[in-house]
Amino acid sequence: MKHMKAEANNIFTRPQTKWSLGAGMQGDIVISSRLRLARNLKNIPFPHRLNEAGQKEVLNAVSSAIPNLEKKTKRSYFYMTLAELTSLQRKMLVEKHLISPQFAQSRIDSALAIRQDEAVSIMVNEEDHLRIQCLLPAFSLEDAWKTANDVDDALAGKLEFAFDEQLGYLTACPTNLGTGLRASAMLHLPALVMSKKADSIFSSLPKLGLTVRGIYGEGTSAIGNLFQVSNEITLGRSEEDIIIHLQSVVMQLVEQERQARRIIQKEYDVLLYDNIWRAYGILSQARSLDAQEMMERLSLLRLGLDLGIFAGITHNKINELMIAGQDAFLQSANNGESNPQKLNWERAALVRKTLSETMEVK
Amino acid sequence: MKHMKAEANNIFTRPQTKWSLGAGMQGDIVISSRLRLARNLKNIPFPHRLNEAGQKEVLNAVSSAIPNLEKKTKRSYFYMTLAELTSLQRKMLVEKHLISPQFAQSRIDSALAIRQDEAVSIMVNEEDHLRIQCLLPAFSLEDAWKTANDVDDALAGKLEFAFDEQLGYLTACPTNLGTGLRASAMLHLPALVMSKKADSIFSSLPKLGLTVRGIYGEGTSAIGNLFQVSNEITLGRSEEDIIIHLQSVVMQLVEQERQARRIIQKEYDVLLYDNIWRAYGILSQARSLDAQEMMERLSLLRLGLDLGIFAGITHNKINELMIAGQDAFLQSANNGESNPQKLNWERAALVRKTLSETMEVK
Numbered sequence: 263m264k265h266m267k268a269e270a271n272n273i274f275t276r277p278q279t280k281w282s283l284g285a286g287m288q289g290d291i292v293i294s295s296r297l298r299l300a301r302n303l304k305n306i307p308f309p310h311r312l313n314e315a316g317q318k319e320v321l322n323a324v325s326s327a328i329p330n331l332e333k334k335t336k337r338s339y340f341y342m343t344l345a346e347l348t349s350l351q352r353k354m355l356v357e358k359h360l361i362s363p364q365f366a367q368s369r370i371d372s373a374l375a376i377r378q379d380e381a382v383s384i385m386v387n388e389e390d391h392l393r394i395q396c397l398l399p400a401f402s403l404e405d406a407w408k409t410a411n412d413v414d415d416a417l418a419g420k421l422e423f424a425f426d427e428q429l430g431y432l433t434a435c436p437t438n439l440g441t442g443l444r445a446s447a448m449l450h451l452p453a454l455v456m457s458k459k460a461d462s463i464f465s466s467l468p469k470l471g472l473t474v475r476g477i478y479g480e481g482t483s484a485i486g487n488l489f490q491v492s493n494e495i496t497l498g499r500s501e502e503d504i505i506i507h508l509q510s511v512v513m514q515l516v517e518q519e520r521q522a523r524r525i526i527q528k529e530y531d532v533l534l535y536d537n538i539w540r541a542y543g544i545l546s547q548a549r550s551l552d553a554q555e556m557m558e559r560l561s562l563l564r565l566g567l568d569l570g571i572f573a574g575i576t577h578n579k580i581n582e583l584m585i586a587g588q589d590a591f592l593q594s595a596n597n598g599e600s601n602p603q604k605l606n607w608e609r610a611a612l613v614r615k616t617l618s619e620t621m622e623v624k
Numbered sequence: 625m626k627h628m629k630a631e632a633n634n635i636f637t638r639p640q641t642k643w644s645l646g647a648g649m650q651g652d653i654v655i656s657s658r659l660r661l662a663r664n665l666k667n668i669p670f671p672h673r674l675n676e677a678g679q680k681e682v683l684n685a686v687s688s689a690i691p692n693l694e695k696k697t698k699r700s701y702f703y704m705t706l707a708e709l710t711s712l713q714r715k716m717l718v719e720k721h722l723i724s725p726q727f728a729q730s731r732i733d734s735a736l737a738i739r740q741d742e743a744v745s746i747m748v749n750e751e752d753h754l755r756i757q758c759l760l761p762a763f764s765l766e767d768a769w770k771t772a773n774d775v776d777d778a779l780a781g782k783l784e785f786a787f788d789e790q791l792g793y794l795t796a797c798p799t800n801l802g803t804g805l806r807a808s809a810m811l812h813l814p815a816l817v818m819s820k821k822a823d824s825i826f827s828s829l830p831k832l833g834l835t836v837r838g839i840y841g842e843g844t845s846a847i848g849n850l851f852q853v854s855n856e857i858t859l860g861r862s863e864e865d866i867i868i869h870l871q872s873v874v875m876q877l878v879e880q881e882r883q884a885r886r887i888i889q890k891e892y893d894v895l896l897y898d899n900i901w902r903a904y905g906i907l908s909q910a911r912s913l914d915a916q917e918m919m920e921r922l923s924l925l926r927l928g929l930d931l932g933i934f935a936g937i938t939h940n941k942i943n944e945l946m947i948a949g950q951d952a953f954l955q956s957a958n959n960g961e962s963n964p965q966k967l968n969w970e971r972a973a974l975v976r977k978t979l980s981e982t983m984e985v986k
Contacts, residue, residue, distance in 0.1 A: 536910055543910065546905055548905065550895065
């Protein structure tokens with residue numbers, strides 16, 4: 263277990279992270295797959311009802327369990343308390359999707375363990391004592407489940423989790439009771455949005471026990487045609503059932519997106535190509551870009567790549583821009599510059615540089 | 625005097641024309657200078673009250689006078705009746721600013737004499753029997769006046785114009801009475817528009833006996849930050865006075881535009897540069913452009929050239945695009961293609977090709 267200065271840590275210097283780097287099944291449409299388990303220590307109140315001593319007790323218990331986790335899973339972890347992270351560093355972790363926006367603003371004693379390759383992050387004293395997250399590239403819910411499950415098992419070797427024979431794992435919020443499992447896939451669905459089918463499809467998901475969230479999780483909005491589809495039900499079904507069910511719905515969404523792409527290529531034709539090329543024209547020449555516009559235009563660039571209009575740039579490079587081009591990463595890369603206008607200028611410069619280095623435009 | 629098939633005439637094959645090609649004083653802001661004289665033949669009713677025989681009489685009289693005009697001015701003219709021009713060819717002449725939109729739709733026997741270099745066009749049976757127009761590049765009102773005056777003198781050697789000692793030249797519409805002269809300059813005033821000063825400046829022009837029109841003359845709207853400033857008063861002042869007065873106001877407008885450019889460069893800075901670069905990005909990548917958008921984006925491209933942001937492309941090349949990218953020229957260059965969507969596609973292709981051949985982007 264390494265407890266190193268944040269400044270020296272790749273997590274805060276590299277905009278690349280596990281999910282942004284890999285390739286995998288359906289990787290053109292499924293950006294990433296995420297699995298998280300909510301766990302709480304037995305006989306200790308949930309974080310929101312925990313006093314300072316109790317908060318420290320949880321931190322101590324979890325940090326003591328990490329070496330065993332490392333040994334069992336043969337993986338190294340960085341451990342850091344939230345107190346030692348600046349507000350900027352916390353935001354960078356949100357931008358990498360390694361922690362939740364809520365956790366970044368935590369006012370209680372909290373901590374974080376991140377596997378060296380950034381595939382696993384364990385939030386300590388978030389809404390629950392432990393939130394074990396595994397985040398992998400592309401369509402890999404099963405791998406994410408196996409990985410999170412191994413982490414869970416290894417931690418359970420040293421920590422006693424609150425568990426009820428009837429209810430399953432006990433959690434601070436009843437919506438997580440039972441398996442404590444939330445699985446989700448981040449999907450890029452521009453064609454369903456363009457053909458105005460996304461809303462009606464999404465409105466049918468709750469009936470299937472699923473829900474759609476924005477790109478930074480609960481309470482955040484969809485941007486750049488990216489949608490996080492996850493299970494709503496955690497109780498009364500096995501982990502495997504939840505995952506198999508989500509997998510099948512995700513595959514249906516992927517198929518619907520592919521079909522919508524075929525249709526818009528025929529029906530919108532020039533208009534679609536025009537939009538995609540304009541997005542490229544703007545990204546490659548603009549001198550000022552806000553984060554939202556960048557995400558929207560990158561969505562079209564990604565679609566152009568998928569449709570074979572562009573070459574040179576890769577899905578991974580676009581993922582990287584989606585992290586490196588966010589405020590905190592930009593701010594960090596530019597000596598703490600926090601003036602929004604200047605960040606927009608730097609964002610545009612970063613995007614221009616990346617495109618000029620990668621794009622092969624016929 | 626050549627009376628050749630329209631198809632074989634450069635006028636309808638080259639998008640370049642006299643005013644689009646030349647350089648000259650204040651050529652960055654003053655696109656072109658125009659002078660026209662309204663003349664009518666003595667003892668013949670004005671065109672709108674003229675029967676068919678009378679219309680032909682006017683045409684015969686004018687065409688008979690052209691050889692003398694050519695001899696006196698040592699310049700060749702093409703002569704064509706409007707009846708022999710297709711609707712598309714008439715529109716092309718409007719797009720070159722060689723005839724008025726009203727004349728293009730004339731239903732009476734009309735004709736047109738165009739000097740070989742396209743600097744002078746004489747409309748026969750427009751609102752008046754003769755409309756002598758001289759259109760030159762940049763700020764050249766005096767040259768345009770001299771040229772039109774020479775044409776007028778040469779024609780007067782063969783034709784007797786309706787003239788009254790008290791009133792001067794008699795015209796169909798009393799607003800042209802006296803000198804029959806309308807002088808105008810086409811100005812590119814993006815900085816005055818951006819800094820929202822254009823409206824108040826233009827509203828002060830009528831007090832000075834001047835007026836602002838759109839780019840195709842009376843009743844057309846301003847587009848691409850291009851404005852045609854011309855004299856309103858034709859009576860009670862000498863031709864020289866009218867021209868000197870217009871010249872001085874145009875020089876003031878040019879100075880105000882230059883000052884506004886200095887201010888927006890300071891105050892808008894990133895925003896201005898961003899707008900200019902985005903215009904370039906869109907023009908160089910869009911797959912579909914309508915004429916209005918092309919004109920608006922070309923205005924920013926021209927401004928970028930003026931501000932030293934771009935190199936490679938010239939003012940003349942932008943002028944040429946402003947003609948070649950209009951519907952009729954595009955249609956003619958694409959085998960008569962008249963589907964608006966396809967014309968937008970061809971327009972975008974033309975602009976892309978031109979920019980890729982000329983622009984030197986750092």
